[in-house]
Amino acid sequence: MGFVRQEKGQSITLTVNTGNLLELPNNNQSSVVASNKVSSVSPAVKAGLPIFSYCIASIVMTVTNKYVVSGDFNMVFLLLTVQSIVTILFLQAFKFLNLIKYREYNHEEAKKWYPIVIFLVAMIYTGSKALQYLPIPVYTIFKNLTIILIAYGEVLWFGGSVSSLMMLSFALMTLSSVIAGWNDVFNALDSVLNVTLAEAKIIVGYFWMAVNCLSSAAFVLYMRKRIKLTNFKDFDTVYYNNLLSIPLLLLPSLLLENWSIENLEFNFPPEERQARIWAMIFSGVSAFGMSYASAWCVRTTSSTTYSMVGSLNKLPIAISGIVFFGDKATFGNVTAIFMGFVAGIVYSYAKAFPKSAITVTSASSQSYMDASKDNEKLPS
Numbered sequence: 001m002g003f004v005r006q007e008k009g010q011s012i013t014l015t016v017n018t019g020n021l022l023e024l025p026n027n028n029q030s031s032v033v034a035s036n037k038v039s040s041v042s043p044a045v046k047a048g049l050p051i052f053s054y055c056i057a058s059i060v061m062t063v064t065n066k067y068v069v070s071g072d073f074n075m076v077f078l079l080l081t082v083q084s085i086v087t088i089l090f091l092q093a094f095k096f097l098n099l100i101k102y103r104e105y106n107h108e109e110a111k112k113w114y115p116i117v118i119f120l121v122a123m124i125y126t127g128s129k130a131l132q133y134l135p136i137p138v139y140t141i142f143k144n145l146t147i148i149l150i151a152y153g154e155v156l157w158f159g160g161s162v163s164s165l166m167m168l169s170f171a172l173m174t175l176s177s178v179i180a181g182w183n184d185v186f187n188a189l190d191s192v193l194n195v196t197l198a199e200a201k202i203i204v205g206y207f208w209m210a211v212n213c214l215s216s217a218a219f220v221l222y223m224r225k226r227i228k229l230t231n232f233k234d235f236d237t238v239y240y241n242n243l244l245s246i247p248l249l250l251l252p253s254l255l256l257e258n259w260s261i262e263n264l265e266f267n268f269p270p271e272e273r274q275a276r277i278w279a280m281i282f283s284g285v286s287a288f289g290m291s292y293a294s295a296w297c298v299r300t301t302s303s304t305t306y307s308m309v310g311s312l313n314k315l316p317i318a319i320s321g322i323v324f325f326g327d328k329a330t331f332g333n334v335t336a337i338f339m340g341f342v343a344g345i346v347y348s349y350a351k352a353f354p355k356s357a358i359t360v361t362s363a364s365s366q367s368y369m370d371a372s373k374d375n376e377k378l379p380s
Contacts, residue, residue: 050300053293055316061286062136063320068279069132075267076128077253079280080121084242084249086284087291091239100292102235109230110244116226117244119219124245126212133205136321137333141180141340142209144173147347149217158224165350172343180336238291 068079094100131139148170154160162170227237257263268276318337322329 050293050297054290054297057286057290057293059317059320061283061290062140062317063324064279064283064286065128066131066136066321066324068276068283069128073132073267074263075253075257076125076132077249077257079283080124080128081246081249081253082280083284083287084246086281087238087242087288088246090285090288091235091242094292100235102233102239105239105243110240112226112230113240114244116219116223117241117248119215119222120241121245121248122215123212123219126208126215130205130208130212132208133201134209135328135333137318137337138180139209140318140321141336142177142206142213143216144340144343145177146213146216148173149213150220153217153221154224157221161354163350163354165346169343169347169350172339172346176336176339176343179332179339182332234294235291238288 069076073079091100091102095102130142134142151160151162151166151170155162230236232240318340
């Protein structure tokens with residue numbers, strides 16, 4: 001489970017990838033050490049390597065998590081605990097090898113950071129439940145709605161603004177979600193008195209998806225405020241998020257999940273036991289790889305390039321669900337995927353050129369900006 005710093009919404013899987021949801025202040029000192037040492041290759045390779053690594057890591061992470069929770073797997077808290085532990089172990093190993101840097105644990109900082117971790121646990125748990133019931137393409141499309149919630153949350157509370165191009169991208173995101181989910185919802189409503197088990201699971205999946213969008217937005221918006229106070233860098237955030245979330249994940253697993261021998265054999269059947277255990281461990285490795293590749297990509301390219309790559313990367317992630325898990329490639333799904341893809345490109349362009357379009361702000365955000373300007377004029 002790893003957190004990454006981005007400017008706009010990115011698909012979320014079990015792991016903590018708020019990808020492109022949050023704009024953080026740039027720090028001159030990078031927490032990635034290894035990327036500084038890649039100096040003997042050509043400029044084209046040097047620029048393309050972190051982008052390629054990020055794309056591969058995000059696809060592998062999504063596919064791995066979908067594989068683990070497929071079927072009737074019911075020990076999600078255990079899975080998330082394993083991911084956090086594996087990520088912490090890799091952080092320690094990479095720090096020991098002087099490949100990354102992050103601050104040591106501080107109890108006072110941990111107390112201030114803990115409310116964020118609570119939102120984090122809610123986000124990753126609801127994301128895992130949604131991914132369990134929904135196909136990857138539909139999950140990826142609906143995750144775009146989180147971008148809209150965060151954008152308007154920034155307008156209300158942080159003095160943000162929404163341009164006309166951003167509103168266009170939001171309309172495309174919403175329309176793509178409606179197209180993707182229309183058949184499922186329509187079929188379930190049409191047979192409300194005689195809902196099949198498959199239809200019931202789809203409806204449950206959409207419920208978890210809605211809760212995940214809300215919890216993801218709350219997590220990102222609250223962390224934006226807190227991270228400015230702590231001045232955390234990339235892997236400081238990854239370290240604290242994963243370390244503090246372990247007890248919040250392990251305790252519910254021990255208290256709420258069924259640890260009987262029968263249930264363990266159900267979740268880890270003999271014919272799949274070894275593969276599933278290794279997949280759980282590998283999901284933690286892929287979460288760490290996603291965090292590392294994201295931080296590397298942001299530092300060596302630019303936040304605009306990174307956000308654009310995040311938009312373009314939604315297409316292969318959605319296709320991976322069709323290829324690896326047999327998700328139906330219907331006309332509606334393909335149209336929704338393409339529309340969400342275009343919406344991401346429009347949003348990235350709007351973020352890259354914020355002054356090229358008329359913006360919309362709320363009264364509270366205007367007051368926020370006016371107060372900031374007044375503070376800047378005060379003598380120090």
